[in-house]
Amino acid sequence: MEQEQLVRQLRQGDSNALRGLMALYTPYLCTVAANLAVPPLTAQDVEEIVSDAFIRLWRHRQDLDPERSLKGYLVRITRNLVVDTLRSRKADCLPLVDEILEQESPLETQLEQQEAVRRLKTHLEALSPVDRELLLRFYYYNQRTATIARELETSPGAVRVRLFRLRAQLKKDLEGEELQ
Amino acid sequence: MKEPMELHELFASLDDPRQIDLQGVNAQKIQNRTLEQLALLDQNERPAHRFPRKLFLTGLAAALAVVLAACACAVSARVWGVRLFDRQEKQQLQKPLYAVSTSTSQPGEESGERLLAGFSAEILDVDWLEKNDILFFDEVGTVCGVASGDGMEFPSFVFDNGEIAILTKEDGSGWVLEENSPLALSLRQNTKDNPQASPGGDRLSLGVIVDGLPHELTCGKDAELEYTYIPDKAAEVYFYVQNFSAGPIVIEDAEIATP
16 A cells, blocks of 8 residues: 555544554564563563554654655654653663664755665665675664674674764765755 | 654665564554554543643643743752753763773772773774774773782683673772883683683683773684783783683683783
């Protein structure tokens, strides 16, 4: 279903559109929430967070921007809800909250979303498989650097350094002038 | 003006074809809970004519809160010299590259940080680190020695892949050396009691921190390591070791002495 059509249906209060979105994005959002907050969140916490993300989407359906990705918007809500949940657990989880917030990288771009996505795909295709994997694990699956380092058999420091360089290259590509 | 976009949000627009592991979560429960909660919300929604009144009361409460907070700040600034935290000022602060906490070395001592490198934008620059082959400090801890004869003996310690142990004196300080005065370190990897250890020893890097700057001296797999460092100028020197193997390394019989 097209994005604009989904947003239109949501705005009209069509709960079938919400059901469709839930069927489509629930597994991905669960992965995002679980990867972000491993290990302090239980499966039940993750279920509640993802459910709350859909509820928040529904309640703010009138404010949705048809040009922004719904999936991206849901990821943003989910990340915020994970942070809120961890904050409510007080001291034990605060270092984790700080780490998650530090990972956020706002783009200073005037590109339309579609153009930004097109450039992102081109950028990823030009990268080596290892670098592409690193970016996808960190930004798409929201894996933590410690987890990535363990699974790729390297050190967290090496992962952070590589991500720093990859992020700088990517931002350069995405924050450039829009092609006419 | 467009709302800033986050990289996590932008990446979410991609479609990665890999199978996603639900990690023990029940997708059907999420759908049921969402629909139940929405049904409850619908029931509890208030009639529309109350909205303007609610808006007015919320606005009034917000305005009163702002006025009260402004008064409190003004009084605080005048009486105690307190002022609001400035986010821009915080952003301008640079984090130290690394620090040695003397509180871990001295159990009874008040907690505090002893900076080795200070605040340096140059050292924090990753390009600079790579160009100069400087280690990117990640997990750093200190191991404090106990004076024994002419040297300093260290308790056994374990550290994992990528982690760095800085060896310090009892008070958390380093060795203040004159030019060309040697400082010797010896240590042994305990491969017998470590089930993940390679029989001949695991890869370990040894380096010195001279006046706050780290320099790698050697990197190898020898289970027993001895090194004598001779500074080319007077400086405060710390030895450090970094675990470059996949698993944990157990260090025993570490000793630093001035031969």
